[in-house]
Amino acid sequence: MNRDRARHDGVGPRARRGVTLIELLVAMSILSIGLMAIAGVSGSITRSLGESRNETLAATAAMARFEKVAGTQCSSLTLGSVTEVTSRNVTERYIVTDEGNNTRRIIDSVSWKTRRGTRVAAFTTLMPCRPGA
Numbered sequence: 001m002n003r004d005r006a007r008h009d010g011v012g013p014r015a016r017r018g019v020t021l022i023e024l025l026v027a028m029s030i031l032s033i034g035l036m037a038i039a040g041v042s043g044s045i046t047r048s049l050g051e052s053r054n055e056t057l058a059a060t061a062a063m064a065r066f067e068k069v070a071g072t073q074c075s076s077l078t079l080g081s082v083t084e085v086t087s088r089n090v091t092e093r094y095i096v097t098d099e100g101n102n103t104r105r106i107i108d109s110v111s112w113k114t115r116r117g118t119r120v121a122a123f124t125t126l127m128p129c130r131p132g133a
Contacts, residue, residue: 054114055121058110058112058119061092061110062110063123065094065108069094069096074130080095089112090110091112094106094107104127104129106125106127107122107124108124109123110122
């Protein structure tokens with residue numbers, strides 16, 4: 001009879017079911033801290049992606065400029081003058097100089113605006129003048 005009574009009174013290994021209020025509060029606190037951390041990180045990731053996009057546009061603009069100059073005859077290039085071009089919120093200033101030995105140096109300075117101010121990257125390359133080009 002004591003056995004049956006113990007089972008019905010809630011005493012024994014299977015008597016405790018569910019969670020206590022303290023356990024629930026601790027679990028909710030840990031969960032809310034984790035969710036706030038995820039929200040904070042997602043904002044910085046979004047900003048980083050936006051800045052990376054602008055850096056990629058700047059590098060692509062410089063690469064396109066180098067390709068365009070490479071396809072131009074060396075005799076038709078204006079040497080020593082700075083040319084400025086703006087497109088897609090990227091401003092580039094480039095100059096073509098004579099490096100002797102039938103080569104041209106192209107220096108392309110690319111700038112774009114970020115949340116922290118204006119960023120500038122400079123790209124330089126040497127291009128040979130092909131005979132007849």
